Amino acid sequence: MLLVLSAEHRAHLGCLPRAGGAAVGELGRLALEQLRRGAAPRACETAARKLNIGVDTIQHGVEGLVYLLTESSKLMISEVDFQDSIHVLGFSDELNKSLLQLYLDNRKEIRSILGELAPRLPSYHSLEWRLDVQLASRSLRQQSKPAVTMKLHLNQNDDQTAQVLQTDPATLLHLIQQLEQALGEMKMNHCRRIVRNMK
Amino acid sequence: QRFRFCGDLDCPDWVLAEISTLAKISSVKLKLICAQVLRDLLGEAIEYDKILKLTSDAKLESGDVKATIAVLGFILSSAAKHNVDSESLSSELQQLGLPKAEHASGLCRSYEEKQSSLQDRLRACSLRLSQLGSVHWRVDYTLSSSELQEVNEPVVHLTFNVRDRECEKMTAVPVTLSANKFRVLLA
Numbered sequence: 042m043l044l045v046l047s048a049e050h051r052a053h054l055g056c057l058p059r060a061g062g063a064a065v066g067e068l069g070r071l072a073l074e075q076l077r078r079g080a081a082p083r084a085c086e087t088a089a090r091k092l093n094i095g096v097d098t099i100q101h102g103v104e105g106l107v108y109l110l111t112e113s114s115k116l117m118i119s120e121v122d123f124q125d126s127i128h129v130l131g132f133s134d135e136l137n138k139s140l141l142q143l144y145l146d147n148r149k150e151i152r153s154i155l156g157e158l159a160p161r162l163p164s165y166h167s168l169e170w171r172l173d174v175q176l177a178s179r180s181l182r183q184q185s186k187p188a189v190t191m192k193l194h195l196n197q198n199d200d201q202t203a204q205v206l207q208t209d210p211a212t213l214l215h216l217i218q219q220l221e222q223a224l225g226e227m228k229m230n231h232c233r234r235i236v237r238n239m240k
Numbered sequence: 241q242r243f244r245f246c247g248d249l250d251c252p253d254w255v256l257a258e259i260s261t262l263a264k265i266s267s268v269k270l271k272l273i274c275a276q277v278l279r280d281l282l283g284e285a286i287e288y289d290k291i292l293k294l295t296s297d298a299k300l301e302s303g304d305v306k307a308t309i310a311v312l313g314f315i316l317s318s319a320a321k322h323n324v325d326s327e328s329l330s331s332e333l334q335q336l337g338l339p340k341a342e343h344a345s346g347l348c349r350s351y352e353e354k355q356s357s358l359q360d361r362l363r364a365c366s367l368r369l370s371q372l373g374s375v376h377w378r379v380d381y382t383l384s385s386s387e388l389q390e391v392n393e394p395v396v397h398l399t400f401n402v403r404d405r406e407c408e409k410m411t412a413v414p415v416t417l418s419a420n421k422f423r424v425l426l427a
Contacts, residue, residue, distance in 0.1 A: 169366075169367040170367065171366060171367040190367060190369070191367075192367055192369075205369060
C-alpha cells in the first residue's frame with residue numbers, strides 16, 4: 042500500500058536534502074518529541090539557529106516528518122512500500138535509508154501513541170458499596186427494609202465522575218444474574234467461532 | 241480452602257503467588273515495610289524510597305516491590321475488615337506458606353498494634369453520600385408587609401451546611417419556615 046504525498050507535503054519535506062545528514066537526525070528527533078509531547082516551538086528555534094535554516098522551514102520540515110511517520114505507522118506499511126512512497130520525493134539513497142530507519146525504529150511507539158487517541162467511553166475505576174437496613178421512618182415505625190447503596194467511580198479522559206445507585210438485594214441479585222448470563226455468552230459456540238477467527 | 245482473613249472465601253491466587261516473594265525478604269525488613277504499608281492504609285504518605293532501599297537486598301525487581309506492597313496491603317486491610325485477631329491471622333499465614341518463626345509473627349505483631357486504628361480509618365472511609373457540617377439559625381419577627389399592615393409573625397431561618405464527600409466542599413442550604421411549619425418539623 043503506497044502513501045500518496047500531497048504537493049504541499051512534498052514541499053515541506055523538500056527542505057530535508059538541503060539541510061544535510063546531521064540535520065535530518067535532528068529533525069527526526071524533534072518530530073518524535075512532537076509526537077510524544079506536542080509542539081515545542083522553542084526547540085524548533087534552537088534547531089533553526091544551530092543549522093542556520095529559517096524557523097519556518099524547520100517547522101514545516103518537522104511537521105512534514107511527523108505526518109509522514111504517523112501515516113506510515115497508522116497503515117503499518119512495509120519497508121518496500123515506504124521506500125517506494127518516498128522515492129517520489131527524489132531524495133538521495135542515504136536520506137531514504139535514514140528515513141526508513143527512523144520509521145522502522147519508532148513505528149511501534151508511534152502506534153501505541155496513536156492507539157491512545159481513540160475516543161473513549163467512561164471506564165470503570167472503582168465501586169464503593171454499603172448495605173443498610175431501614176428500621177423506621179417518619180411515616181412507619183418498626184420496619185426492616187434492606188438496601189444496597191453503591192457509588193460507581195468512572196474515568197473518562199482523566200476526568201473522574203461518580204454515580205450513586207441504590208437498590209434492594211433482590212434487584213441486585215437479578216442484576217448479577219443478568220451480567221453472568223452476558224459473560225456466559227462468551228462460552229457459546231457462536232462467540233467461540235468468532236474469537237477463533239479473529240486470532 | 242477457606243480463610244477467615246479473606247472473609248471465609250478462598251485466598252486469591254495472586255496472594256498465594258506473592259507469599260513466596262514475601263518469604264525472600266528478611267523478617268526485620270518485612271516488619272519495616274509493614275510499618276510503611278500501615279502508614280499508607282492509615283492515610284499518611286507512604287515513603288516509597290525507603291521501601292526500595294529495604295527491598296534492594298533481596299534483589300527484587302520493581303514489579304516485585306509493588307506486588308509486595310499490594311499483598312501486604314491486602315492482608316492487613318482484609319484482616320481488619322473481617323475483624324480477625326492476630327493469632328488466627330498468624331496461623332492462616334503459616335498455612336499459606338509464610339515461615340512462622342519471624343515473618344508471620346512479626347507481621348501479626350504490627351497488625352495487632354494498629355488493628356483498632358485501621359478499623360477506625362476503614363469505618364471513616366466507608367461510603368457516605370453527604371454529611372451535615374453545621375446548622376445555623378435565626379429567628380426574625382415580621383412586623384408588617386406590603387400585603388398586610390400588621391403581620392406580627394415569627395419566622396425561622398435555618399442554614400444547613402452540607403459537606404459533599406467527593407469534593408470536600410461545603411454547600412449551604414438555606415431554609416425559611418413560618419412558626420407553625422417549624423413546630424411540625426420539630427414534632
